Amino acid sequence: MIEQQAERLWTYEEPLRFFGFEIGRIMSVIRLSSGGLFVQSPAALTTDLRSALDDLGEGRFVASASKLHGHLYMEQYRDAYPDAELLAAPGLPARRPDLRFDQLLGETPDPRWAPDIDQVAIAGNRWLTELAYFHRPSRTVILGDVGYHIGEQSPLKTRLMARVFGVYKQVGPTVDYRLTIKNRATLRRAVQDVLSWDFDRVVPGHGEIVETGGKRAVIDGFDWLL
Template identity: 75%
Template sequence: MFTQRGDRFWTYEEPLRFFGVELGRIMSVMKLSSGGLFVQSPAELTPELKRALDDLGEVRFVAATSKLHGHLYMEQYRAAYPDVELLAAPGLAARRTDLQFDHLLGDTPDPRWGTDIDQAAIVGHRWLTEIAFFHRPSRTLILGDVGFHIGERSPLKTRLVARTLRIYERISPPIELRLTITNEATFRRSIRDVLAWDFDRVVPGHGEIVDSGGKRAVLDGYDWLLE
């Protein structure tokens, strides 16, 4: 069920329709030096997916990227793995009052995963703060809604909508998110912090994974901000 994309790094893709448009979603799984698994943007924990995860190792941490992205199904992981720790992006705890979170994510990674994974808070938007992750062993950047990447393999309707939202064959947020940035200088600084990482691969929040040349792709997708 998983695609291994680098050293101790796997992805799992599943469909996701939003207002009738197929966007897809991607779960990332990283095996830590300690042996445990760090899961970002968890997918629905079907019996088949649980068996595949258990074959990789023990699920220790489950993280959402923002209060909007990657928090679905976290309750299933809490039920299936009693010792798991749920990690909340800024604003998520207030939205998911049904869950007890163990850690609030910010700019600084916890030492328990910090050897393998770095993180940065992307701030400056009116109502959304997102956590970007960098998996060092596989040189992979993992994004959420600040990094759509809709390509030619998507359905025609999705491609047409993506052109309108300015996310077709670009790693970039949709135009409505761009237009609601309230502090462009702060947002730009956050993206430059991400670009300082030594990544080659990019896993977007929705769309197609860029397996190589990812830094150039982010620079090109954010030319509207970085010029």
Template identity: 70%
Template sequence: MFTQRGERCWTYEEPLRFFGLEIGRIMSVMKLSSGGLFVQSPAELTPELKAQLDQLGEVRFVAATSKLHGHMYMEQYRAAYPNAELLAAPGLAARRTDLRFDHLLGDAPDPRWGTDIDQVAVAGHRWLTEIAFFHRPSRTVILGDMGYHIGDSSPLKTRLIARAFQIYKRISPPLEVRATIVNEETFRRSIQDILAWDFDRVIPGHGEIIDSDGKTAVANGYDWLV
């Protein structure tokens, strides 16, 4: 079920339908130097998935990427791992009042995971601020809705729509997200901060993972901005 993506980094992919389109979603798991696990965009915690997670280590942190992306199953992780901390992206605590969050994510990583993982708040959009992560040991950048990457493995209907929204074989947000950026300079600085990281792999929120030359892919996907 898990696929290893370099040193101490794994992904788990599951289907997701959005407005009738199969776009999939990707969960990332990183093992910290301390031995604990940092889970980004948690998937449904089935018994099989939990068993594999427990083999990797102790779940310590569970993070959503934004108030829209990666929070659907956080309550399952709270129940299964009572000592784990739930990390809220900007705006998520107001949306998920049923959950108690232990930490609000921003531009700077907490020292407890900062040795292994850096982060940037991608800001400047009208209603969405997203947290991008950089896992240093595996040289991997992890995105959410700011990083669609629909490829040939997607169904034909998804590929056709992705072409129209300029996210087919490109790491980029859909056109409607681009059209609702209200502070282009702030948004540009966020992407430039990501491009300053020394990464090779990119794990998008939806679509296909890029295992090599990911920095070039992000630069090309955001050529309309940077």
């Protein structure tokens, strides 16, 4: 079910098919110093997952990575945890007018999670702004669609797709994201802000976790930009 990656950091992987390719999706769960849980890119809240989360703490903040990544099940967490706050990435309130969001995320982390988590808004793409997170205690960067990392454990069909889209065995966005960049300087600054963090592990939005050597993996994955 939930796999512990480090002290106060867990991940949960669920299947996800995209145009017939199994790319999977990763949810991250951080127990804050205050004791509540910060849930990034929430998965479907099944009975088993709810039980596992309850063993870790109380859901306090539920965040999407972008308007496309990690928003589908946010309402389930509000129903399960009445005091939980839903955090919206740029563009998500317009995409999900059925939800009431408590905060629109940007460059500055809220003081309630800032002691544990830093964040950067990765902008510069024509259609998508995404939030990257840094869990300081475990030196872990958490990404969404700007951080595919398809490796050898993926199905053959998915590995072939990843080669075509430029995300096989490297951390980065797919080629269609690169083709819709409107401001390379803005995107470059955001990636450099991510690289300024002292991290070693990378939790991608899709694919396999980079347990160590994550900073080099991000540098290599964004060499076309940097």
